[in-house]
Amino acid sequence: MFTLFALALLMFNANFPAQASSKPNVVFVLADDLGFADIGYNGGGGQIKTPVLDKLASEGVTLDNYYVQPLCTPSRSALLAGRLPIHTGLQHLALLPAAPYGMPLELPTLPEKLKEAGYDTHMLGKWHLGMYKKEYLPVNRGFDTFYGYYQGMEDYFNHRLCARFPHSYCGLDLHNGTTKDIGKNNTYSAHVFTEEAMRLIQLQSKKSSPMFMYLAYQNVHQPQQVPAQYENQYESIENEQRRILAGQVSVLDEAISNVTEALKEAGMWDNTIFIFSSDNGGNSQALGGVGCNYPLRGNKGTLFEGGIRVAGFVSGPLVEKQEKRNKEWIHISDWYPTILGLAGVSTENLTLDGYDQWAAITGTGHSPRKELLHNYDPLMPSYGFRRRNSPFDNRQQAALRVGDYKIITGIPLADGWYKPVTSKYVVQETSSYDEAVDKISSLNDGSFLQNIFLFNITADPYERNDLSEERPEVVDIMLSKLAKYAQGAVPPLNPANQLKEADPSKHGDSWEPWQ
Ligand SMILES: *[C@@H]1O[C@H](CO)[C@@H](O)[C@H](O)[C@H]1NC(C)=O
Numbered sequence: 001m002f003t004l005f006a007l008a009l010l011m012f013n014a015n016f017p018a019q020a021s022s023k024p025n026v027v028f029v030l031a032d033d034l035g036f037a038d039i040g041y042n043g044g045g046g047q048i049k050t051p052v053l054d055k056l057a058s059e060g061v062t063l064d065n066y067y068v069q070p071l072c073t074p075s076r077s078a079l080l081a082g083r084l085p086i087h088t089g090l091q092h093l094a095l096l097p098a099a100p101y102g103m104p105l106e107l108p109t110l111p112e113k114l115k116e117a118g119y120d121t122h123m124l125g126k127w128h129l130g131m132y133k134k135e136y137l138p139v140n141r142g143f144d145t146f147y148g149y150y151q152g153m154e155d156y157f158n159h160r161l162c163a164r165f166p167h168s169y170c171g172l173d174l175h176n177g178t179t180k181d182i183g184k185n186n187t188y189s190a191h192v193f194t195e196e197a198m199r200l201i202q203l204q205s206k207k208s209s210p211m212f213m214y215l216a217y218q219n220v221h222q223p224q225q226v227p228a229q230y231e232n233q234y235e236s237i238e239n240e241q242r243r244i245l246a247g248q249v250s251v252l253d254e255a256i257s258n259v260t261e262a263l264k265e266a267g268m269w270d271n272t273i274f275i276f277s278s279d280n281g282g283n284s285q286a287l288g289g290v291g292c293n294y295p296l297r298g299n300k301g302t303l304f305e306g307g308i309r310v311a312g313f314v315s316g317p318l319v320e321k322q323e324k325r326n327k328e329w330i331h332i333s334d335w336y337p338t339i340l341g342l343a344g345v346s347t348e349n350l351t352l353d354g355y356d357q358w359a360a361i362t363g364t365g366h367s368p369r370k371e372l373l374h375n376y377d378p379l380m381p382s383y384g385f386r387r388r389n390s391p392f393d394n395r396q397q398a399a400l401r402v403g404d405y406k407i408i409t410g411i412p413l414a415d416g417w418y419k420p421v422t423s424k425y426v427v428q429e430t431s432s433y434d435e436a437v438d439k440i441s442s443l444n445d446g447s448f449l450q451n452i453f454l455f456n457i458t459a460d461p462y463e464r465n466d467l468s469e470e471r472p473e474v475v476d477i478m479l480s481k482l483a484k485y486a487q488g489a490v491p492p493l494n495p496a497n498q499l500k501e502a503d504p505s506k507h508g509d510s511w512e513p514w515q
């Protein structure tokens, strides 16, 4: 009965595209490197306040069992392609500025599918899914409009990125569509993106078509920069870098206030689904940052929970408030089919790794998820000994969750529990992910190094109790499953950098496609 009715609805929609405006607007806000603890409703590390985000979350559904990938490019690709990075070649680290690759062009993107359903699609902020050829740019991947930057990070005020190769290659990275915008020097990026988002909302309100807006703010990725008035709200935080990060979170909170107010003024809010997510865990002192994922273990870039379990929520008048926090198991790749479901687009002929989670989110059903490959990265340095008879090379970096259990193999990287930094902490200019990898791989001298961890995440969400010795039979099952995922993985793309060709000085002092 229900199926017939649903089918009738689908046919109705197909026959009468003019009905499109009854489809919901979707505004998706992606914060960059926001630590699990660094949002008010998760404690703010005892320091950070986000009244606007907290209120939106409490009026809607806070996702308490929500996972992403450990780094920017992989997470963003999982969102916009609905596929795990092992299936797209984006499983190894994040895109470097002069790397000639991107999210593979044959993948149909979320905004492309939404356009088929009559949506206008807007993107603001950080892309980080490839730019070496113009085909990879957001306006050629399904976005009607783009205003933002192509690369992974830059200066928040002058919008320049200096990539440290052997030499420094510097250039502007701020684009309106595909045109560089030299007019925003000294304007903080969150203010530019928010104002542009509000302008687009105004224009959209005059149209009958629904809107998908992907707002990928720069905050709170390094470098730690913020206008003084935001930092000054946090005088009690003694560490300057941490104080700035807190201010960066507050700008984000204010930005969301402005965007939601603009949606209300435009008469669009009542028909808007608002989704908030971080792209990966915070970068803590473990790898030269001042973010905080505590009490979760690990850091951005690691496969401990602190790298991959983040703040996320869904809000707006179309979403009924839930009394308790939502515990359903959701992954960032689930948004693709979930949002298409809301837009009435069939996913029948698409190959996807995610699930439509709308029923699980709204409390009328449960997540179908039984397992989740957090990542498998064969290019990370091999670490420790191979376990006897193991079907999977456990020296390689991987993590897999099956039900309550999670296995982590290979190089563990930052494996501690990192509280907010204290007054004495000084950011080391040179400390970086690569250096941490070098340092830890240099330990690889033939002595025993632990390269298998097993946790019961349900009972032990902070990964304090390693069960790998106690439960070898579970380890074996998990390793066999990892072997299957490894067989089904495509090789990482990661071609060699093209420094000379990418050099912004050859492209009008701007980061531009070079092929
Ligand atoms: C981007 O370009 C459009 C016109 O093409 C213009 O109206 C808009 O103001 C520009 N956005 C920004 C932030 O400068």
Ligand SMILES: *[C@@H]1O[C@H](CO)[C@@H](O)[C@H](O)[C@H]1NC(C)=O
Pocket (backbone or CB within 6 Å): 158, 185, 186
């Ligand atoms: C941006 O503004 C700063 C400070 O006013 C100035 O030093 C710098 O040269 C400007 N950069 C560009 C590219 O105009």
Ligand SMILES: *[C@@H]1O[C@H](CO)[C@@H](O)[C@H](O)[C@H]1NC(C)=O
Pocket (backbone or CB within 6 Å): 190, 191, 192, 194, 195, 251, 252, 254, 255, 258
């Ligand atoms: C939000 O709007 C207020 C009032 O117009 C403005 O002063 C503020 O700079 C805006 N904040 C952001 C982050 O855009």
Ligand SMILES: *[C@@H]1O[C@H](CO)[C@@H](O)[C@H](O)[C@H]1NC(C)=O
Pocket (backbone or CB within 6 Å): 346, 348, 349
């Ligand atoms: C899926 O593919 C089949 C076979 O090509 C086709 O008949 C069907 O209409 C497609 N479904 C959708 C929703 O496009």
